[in-house]
Amino acid sequence: MTKKLTRSVVGLGAVVALVATLGACSSPGGDGGEGGVTDLTFTWWGDAKRADITNEALAIFNKEHPDIKVTGTFSDWNSYWQKRATEAAGGGLPDVIQMDLSYIREYGQRGVLLDLSPYLDKGIDMSGFNPTLLPSGQIGDATYGVPTSTTDPAFFYNPAVLEATGVELPQADQSWADFKKFIEDVTAAGGGSYYGADDYTGSFKLFTMYLLQNGKKAFTDDGELGFTKDDMAAWWHSVDELRAEKAFFPPERATEVQPNSPFQSGEVAAGFAWSNFLASYTESTKQEQLDVLPIPFDDPSDSGMYTNAAMLMSAAKTTKHPEAVATFIDFWVNSPEVSKLFGTTRGMPATESAAAGTEFNAIDTQVQQYQESIADLITPAGAPPAIGFGSLETEFINLNSAINYGTVSVEDAVDQWFAKAGATQQ
Incomplete structure (x- = not known):
């Protein structure tokens, strides 16, 4: 909480105005490399420890999905949004973007995020998903982010x-x-x-x-x-x-x-x-x-x-491989192996399958029990x-x-x- 309150806000619109004349950057996600492999790019914020864990998870995905290769990059919070604003202005956002509630409306309404609605339950398994959480990633009829974890x-x-x-x-x-x-x-x-x-x-x-x-x-x-x-x-x-x-x-x-x-x-x-x-x-x-x-x-x-979305997964509207993106997001929010790596450092897992892979310590268990005790009091998340x-x-x-x-x-x-x-x- 305290960290969120001190974060600086990078205006996407202002950066668009500054760099629009530079022309489009290179398109995210290649057309498929050798042997028919689809290349995807993924970016997230965090420190070196978070990067190590994320790279372990990416290695698992790449092994399980040999036809898709995901390459990741990360940076600290402030630098992260500065880079995303510049990329969005030039049409070169990575295929998959770790998203925050403070920015999802700005990026969604600027038309730079992919509407994931067609891929819900058709690539991204929503069967074990917390139903009160999805509105936090939706603007109108479009779904611009799928929450990975929750907090109450x-x-x-x-x-x-x-x-x-x-x-x-x-x-x-x-x-x-x-x-x-x-x-x-x-x-x-x-x-x-x-x-x-x-x-x-x-x-x-x-x-x-x-x-x-x-x-x-x-x-x-x-x-x-x-x-x-x-x-x-x-x-x-x-x-x-x-x-x-x-x-x-x-x-x-x-x-x-x-x-x-x-x-x-x-x-x-x-x-x-x-x-x-x-x-x-x-x-x-x-x-x-x-x-x-x-x-x-x-x-x-x-x-x-x-219930608040601790973080979300979004995709660039310019991605050439939306089906592969959906496969990756499905893995990220549902995989027990990914959840086991991250534990509850991102919040409580948003899906039943991810929660099943999480090893809870005493405090994690206390949080889980608290969430269960207030389940009848929780209302659906509001608009972003x-x-x-x-x-x-x-x-x-x-x-x-x-x-x-x-x-x-x-x-x-x-x-x-x-x-x-x-x-x-x-």
């Missing part, structure tokens, strides 16, 4: 803080009023050493779930904002009393503990995150086990929680975020921080965010 929203609770303050773990079906009372109780008992939570209204993802609880969507199917200034103001104003009481983790202290989150400091009882962060949060808080509960809700039929979502999310966090420092009012913060949104989507 959660609040983590630190048992050491609860023991020190004498406050009991909340119930799994707590309301927002219950949660606010919990925060007040922990902070009051903490005596300046422990706090109930940081200001959770600084999470845009949690805001999207609050909107769903209230019958609205953050983004419409065509990529427009699905909420108003009043909705955002109501969300930020919902914790005015907690701010006035100084019940939240102090913003000055939050700055001091960066790049860790307030929860990772070990001084906070509850923190919002995605379930795949359980391992790193357990380690950073030096606990044997953290408690994991759903987000608060007032109506279990409208929890607002949705608006173009420029990465920068809008960062602006949301920064403005919330300014509210907590008292340098901007809620109303002014809302106006500034909507002005940014208007400029980003032009």
Whole structure:
């Protein structure tokens, strides 16, 4: 989560304008090499360790499919999107692209991604796929990305803080009023050493779930904002009393503990995150086990929680070998051998067959059990975020921080965010 919030956004449209005059780059994927072998190119982001694992998986695919040869390249997050923007502008995207939710609408609406809909269940086996997840890769009737892994929203609770303050773990079906009372109780008992939570209204993802609880969507199917200034103001104003009481983790202290989150400091009882962060949060808080509960809700039929695609697989519209691409994507999302190599480092596997090959440790099992416990609360994933979502999310966090420092009012913060949104989507 923290990593996503600091990612820079590379505007595809701006790069298109800059390099369009350079002409088309070499087409991805050859026409078939010696012996009728089809060559595909694949790119992903990550570090050297992720590259080693990915190359092992590619070797397995190439061995199982001697008629297809996949060659891979990788780079760090920021460089990755800079390169993709340049390639897309010249028509030379790799055949298969590891995709992120923050960018899929931008690339999909620019017309540079292949619609994978014709290949679902006709090349890409969807029989064991999580059905609530597919909309995250769809724009209108087109499917531009197939999720490889999943993660679910959660609040983590630190048992050491609860023991020190004498406050009991909340119930799994707590309301927002219950949660606010919990925060007040922990902070009051903490005596300046422990706090109930940081200001959770600084999470845009949690805001999207609050909107769903209230019958609205953050983004419409065509990529427009699905909420108003009043909705955002109501969300930020919902914790005015907690701010006035100084019940939240102090913003000055939050700055001091960066790049860790307030929860990772070990001084906070509850923190919002995605379930795949359980391992790193357990380690950073030096606990044997953290408690994991759903987000608060007032109506279990409208929890607002949705399964998030940790990453997706997309294909270039210019690929000459869509059937081979579908074969490769099917392997990547369904193969037990691939899942065994990656474990849960990409999130929980999105398909039953991949999950069957995953070797779970104790924390993985805890995440799996949590996901099973909230299955009835999960709603389908919404449409992909608006173009420029990465920068809008960062602006949301920064403005919330300014509210907590008292340098901007809620109303002014809302106006500034909507002005940014208007400029980003032009």
